[in-house]
Amino acid sequence: MAQKTTPKISLIVADDHPVIRKYLKRVLRDHFDIEPFIETNDGSELLRSINQTVPDLAIIDLVMPEINGYDAILKIHTKYPDIKTIVFSGFLTPEIQQRVIQLGAHSTISKNETPEAIIHAVNTIINGNHYHSDVRACIDQKEFDHVQDNTLTVRESEIVDLIVKGYSSKKIADILNISKWTVDRHRANIRKKIGVSNVVDLVRFAMEKDGKNPS
Secondary structure (H helix, E strand, C coil), rough: CCCCCCEEEEEEECCCCHHHHHHHHHHHHHCCEEEEEEECCHHHHHHHHHHCCCCCCEEECCCCCCCHHHHHHHHHHCCCCCCEEEEEEECCCCHHHHHHHHHHEEEEEEECCCCCHHHHHHHHHHHHCEEEEEHHHHCHCCCCCCCCCCCHHHHHHHHHHHHHHHCHHHHHHHHCCHHHHHHHHHHHHCCCCCCCCCHHHHHHHHHHHHHCCCC
16 A cells, blocks of 8 residues: 655744744644755745745735735746745635635634644645635634544634743734734633633643653
């Protein structure tokens, strides 16, 4: 019986939040043979990296310093039409999806998607098809329907990182451009998923996950 091969791809991830880049690297490298895996934290760095190493895929946040994701996607597809671009954003709406599709994006993935959905999306794209999150099912109360799964979503991992840095729910809401109510709901679901009851235990969980020795 023939052994199933791991898809080989080259990839650039552009996001100004290190926790997002780290999350994607961990999730995708478990399922794809990625070489190289390039991380950039703003649009200008993204375009410079693409000029040096033309990748198969570029995963791009829309809100970035220097050059935003919209302009970066347009520039990429103007010069490198064969690169498949994936918008990975926490602010997707049907209108934003339509706008980036018109700019050439092959996929639009919400940061509220599960790791399994992200893997499925990338598989779909490298096989020549398109994938777009159902954003109406990823907002408000519906975004919490996955609480029975103990795997943290990208958004939840992002919130854990900000909690560990000492930010309040209100500050996190301001940083992520979401409501405080949404942050509080995420915090409650995070506690349920990882089985902690307070911030101290949450910090300990985050440090152990990153391989650090909590004091």
